[in-house]
Amino acid sequence: MTPDNKGQPLDGYCRDQRVVAVSPNTLYAHLCVIAMGLRGMQVEENARRLLASLRAWKNRWRSFEKFGVLGTHLKNAQQSYSESDKLFEKAHDTLQGVLGAGTGDPALENVQGTLALSAESERQEKR
Numbered sequence: 001m002t003p004d005n006k007g008q009p010l011d012g013y014c015r016d017q018r019v020v021a022v023s024p025n026t027l028y029a030h031l032c033v034i035a036m037g038l039r040g041m042q043v044e045e046n047a048r049r050l051l052a053s054l055r056a057w058k059n060r061w062r063s064f065e066k067f068g069v070l071g072t073h074l075k076n077a078q079q080s081y082s083e084s085d086k087l088f089e090k091a092h093d094t095l096q097g098v099l100g101a102g103t104g105d106p107a108l109e110n111v112q113g114t115l116a117l118s119a120e121s122e123r124q125e126k127r
Contacts, residue, residue, distance in 0.1 A: 014021045022030050
């Protein structure tokens with residue numbers, strides 16, 4: 001608190017010049033405080049980088065949520081296909097029963113031939 005040669009108090013002059021006045025006894029303590037502050041700043045920067053990285057992963061993870069929807073659609077499509085296949089088999093068996101496949105009945109065989117001819121003539125007309 002002693003004044004300098006211009007009559008100003010020494011601590012005010014040091015603050016104005018942004019100088020920390022230390023004695024040999026307090027120099028080590030001031031250096032430790034500075035080192036701890038720098039380490040704290042480094043930890044803070046690493047935490048920011050980690051948080052940014054986690055946010056990027058979160059955004060990437062959202063794109064994988066679509067796989068659940070896709071799986072549901074595929075499961076529904078597979079079920080629909082299985083049901084349609086069963087219905088087709090039933091319809092095929094019913095048609096075979098109506099047409100009398102392999103019964104040896106000439107009247108039914110004549111109906112089968114007539115149906116085949118009419119279907120073929122319709123195809124030719126469309127061309």
